[in-house]
Amino acid sequence: MATIPIGADRTIATRRAARRGLRALRQAPLIPLVILAVLVSVAILAPVLAPHGRLDPVKPTQERCLAKYGTPDCPYVDNVPPFWSRGSRLETPLGTDFLGRDVLSRLMYGARISLIVALTGALFAGAIGTVLGVLAGYMGRWWDEIIMRITDAWLTLPSLVFAILLSSVRGPGLWNVVLILALVFWSRYSRAVRGEVLSIRERDFVKLAEINGIGKLTIMWRHLIPNVMNTVMVLFSLQVGVAVIIEASLSFLGVGVPPPEPSWGLMMAQERESLMEGRWWLEIFPGICITLLVLSANMLGDWLRVRLDPQLRNR
């Protein structure tokens, strides 16, 4: 058709709103933004920033070997303490673990793992959930019933239980964890998106598009999905934090990201005995990293939710 569909105005308006949103990001709370920016850049630049490798132990000097083991030759020196303790080394500011690997480097690479897993997992979950939610909300009767019943059933399972169950199907592995996160969390999106779509589809521009004879698929793709993006984005930002915790829990239990990769949850699992031995930093640092990441994601998500939901703006 040569004429511009009437709904296009709305789509253009939505795009403008998105650009406005980006500008508004500058009004976002500073601290979580900074933390998140730092973590993301560390994750991306890890190979450049990290002083040592993530898998190989730090090559020790002969004097260090002699000091610790009494022999001039040793493959590594384990459990070097962090910078504030006696016996620390400048090249490993946060110390080394039981295998002589640099803790700081491993934490940096661990940021990669946590971010990749959480972001892609939440992304896939969002994609699946949005599509199903739009289908359920727009296509009506049977689609709605079936998808919503499945969503309800899916939602009755506590996420960690479900995640552990799914991990038994495929075993440990980074992309398996992403798959698990996608499969566990899509239901949260579909429910919210369906609700949104139910109210949007009564609006004028959708009705006009329908009258114009535009196909259902096009309507869903060009009108409905862009307009639910607000809700989806809020959910996404809140889900990222949960995803990080679930990945850390799975790795902690041994069914997430397998060794020797430096997932933060895995590092915490491996160094539990060090906590008893007094080497608390090996356990606490990854925990702090997880907490910081989730905290900033949650804070940003909260801000986003307040901003995008007019009713809540006064609070």
Added chain:
Amino acid sequence: MTRRAWTQTLLALAAALALLTAGDPAAAQKSGAAPILTGPLAKLDIKPAQIETARSAPKGTLTVAMHFALDPGWLDPLEHITAVTMQMYDYIVHDAMIKPMPYGFVTYGLAEHAELSADFRRAAFRLRPGLKFHDGQPLTTADVKWTYENFKGAYAKLFHDKLEHIQIVDDRTIVFHFKEPFIDFMDLYNGGVSGIGWIVPRNYYEKAGRDGFKAKPVGAGPYKLVGQQAGVQMTFEAFEGYWRRTPATKTIVVKGVRDLTARMAGLQTGELDLAFGMTGKLLSRVMSDPNLRWDPNYTGPWWLMFPGYNEPGSPFRDKRVRQAVSLAINRPFLIKQETQGIGKPTGNWISVENRDALQGQEAPALEFNLEKAKQVMAQAGFAAGFEVEYTPFPPYFDMGERIMNDLRAIGIRGRMQTLEGPAFRAKVGGGRKSYPGNRNIVQNIDPRAGGAKANIAVYAVCDSPSSFICDPQIEALWKKHQASLDLGERERLVKQIQRIILDEHYFVPIYLNPFVHAVGPRVLPEGDGFHRYWDTLNAPYPWPWEIWEVKADR
């Protein structure tokens, strides 16, 4: 002759007959040694049981922590698998005809006399008099026969295939007749090797059923199960009618504490008296804690296997690559890091406690030579290394990472396949077929009893379900071994097979594992005497349990 004369003669004849058939009065008292079988007998070296005269009443509670969740199935000897964990419970609740004890690897238990015919086709046992189960029912040969026929555990097929029939001579005497010479029978019947010798009460089992028996088992051992929370805790109480001696401790509580830190904490706070598996990062703490004592408890060697080694395209097909793996492992450093130096270097993958195992000069400790390892890898064409999947033995994942670290130095990289205990054992049980691809390394340990041939039969023979090696030379030697009835020749063949495995580096031994057990201050005797609890050979756990003593303050 007069009637009087006849009567007198008859009486004299009767008296003479009676005297003759009465036999040697001294022999009548040694009825335990009276032979059961006729014909030449094989030589058996079974030590007599040490029956101790009545001691004081049992007292105190011993709290034990197992390093994984408890399984009620362990209480049923009929389903006895070869994992040695079960035997710990056999020693608590049940008793066997012959079994390992601190004073001998094969000693008389429920049986007081055993015989094996020289052609290995008949085996006979005589039970001790007056044996009873926990519920008061007598233990008779009917139970021994029933146990044999209903046994479903490891080696069951072998036992059932070889059996021709079981002859019950009387309540205490039983003879097994085999279709063909069963040279390994006494080895396998030993309670330390299989479960078929642990006698189960027929009447009770049939009444309670399989599940009822597991919920409330009845045996002839020194302790009775008095309570259990499935998977969490089992509580046992002394059975004062045990034939060998009154148990020294009144109550034994076994808890499943999978966490190393939790076991450590429990020992330190006094909640636990005995904890298993204290190696790894906390061993130094165990050693330095003045309240705790520990026993090194060497079980068996760690070794690496290469499933898929003879698949096409596998880098491990080349003997030099396997040799490089062996050369690259820094065993002394590993021992120092992982076991605080108490691990022992070993040249064999079979424990020296096993009969016919190569040891000492025949299996010298393996060298660590990184340069040579890199050379050999280059010669084999893998100077750049390759990717593998490494499966460590749970829960020794740290050790797996250390070894992977060593291998990374010669270019072998990869990720770890961290499995839980049951999944790992299942994969090993499935042999080389259960590992996909042709680049796998599996770390294993298996302190099973039964001589070196037991390990070979399970891991090194082509048609074993858990086979990891398939080599024509070994097959030929094994066939000769199975056909031979000469013990000397068998020993030679077993040693030859081990030689081939070591020379070809099919298996790469690492070090002899100290499966450290730690005890708290309540365990008696104080000081160093407590080491005697670990005197039994081939025993990863400190059985027998009736000799354990604790302070009676709880």
Added chain:
Amino acid sequence: MKKYVLVRALYSVVTLWLLVTIIFALVRLTGDPVAMKAEAGADAAYVAQLRQSWGLDQPLHRQYLSFIGRLFRADFGHSFEKSLPVRDIYFERLPNSLKLGFAAFLISIVLGVPFGMLSALKVNSWWDHVGKLVALFGLSMPGFFLGLVLIMIFGTGLRWLPVLGKGSSAFVWSVPSTWVTFWFRDWAHLVMPAFALGWYFSGAMLRITRSGMLEVLGSDFIKLVRLKGVPERMVVARHALKNSMIPVLTFAGLNLLIMVNVAVVIEVIFNWPGVGQLLYDALSNRDFPMVQGVVLMSGLMIVLLNFTIDVLYGYVDPRIRLSL
């Protein structure tokens, strides 16, 4: 009203049936439990016989139908691993999880609700910001992290509290175990895991209380009460509090159930013998009936709770039942 209840009940049944089917399929995807028993040197005939006694040699649809059939008789089958009926083992462990969940629940309420109210009353003030931050912090720190820190400080450091599951002789009060004392006997063992578990949810409770209070405080009803000249303290204590409790309690009830079921990691760290550990062990062993039983029971609890909440809401608010 009856129609509403009936419809909701129908929905719940359908949800449950879907849940059952999903679990059935998923569990069977996790691998072969018979292989779990096949150790090095196990007897092949015995292993094959196990497959038959567990019903795994039957075609899938027959397994499914028998599974559903047994569910109607409240029979979850026999655990492959522990050879005892799943139902018995589960209900033996459930009180432990309930105890832990309930203690965590109490902690989350004690920590969350008062601070949430404080935040709402002093909205946008310094108190409010701190309160919101604290809540977020609670939601960001993984429970197991807190648990490990607690063990380090109170367990092995100060030695105030025991670290080993429940019921070890040194710390249990020697009172007879009755219905009432059940909740208190293991209090020392309960403190740390309950705190680690409840901490996370206290953050959520704080926020729900805060938003609930704010909503009520901004409502017309409260404006009217204020206009009537009722002193502020009375406004809060008598009117605002009562009305804001409804969403709080709903959320709290749901949280309690979730806590009972997601305490897996906490139970593993503290060796607490609850249903979370049961599930974890069962998954390691591919113990189908046990996994099915535990997951189903947790789903069932949540479905029942949702149904109850729906009915109560429908009873209280006519708009809801008419909107059907």
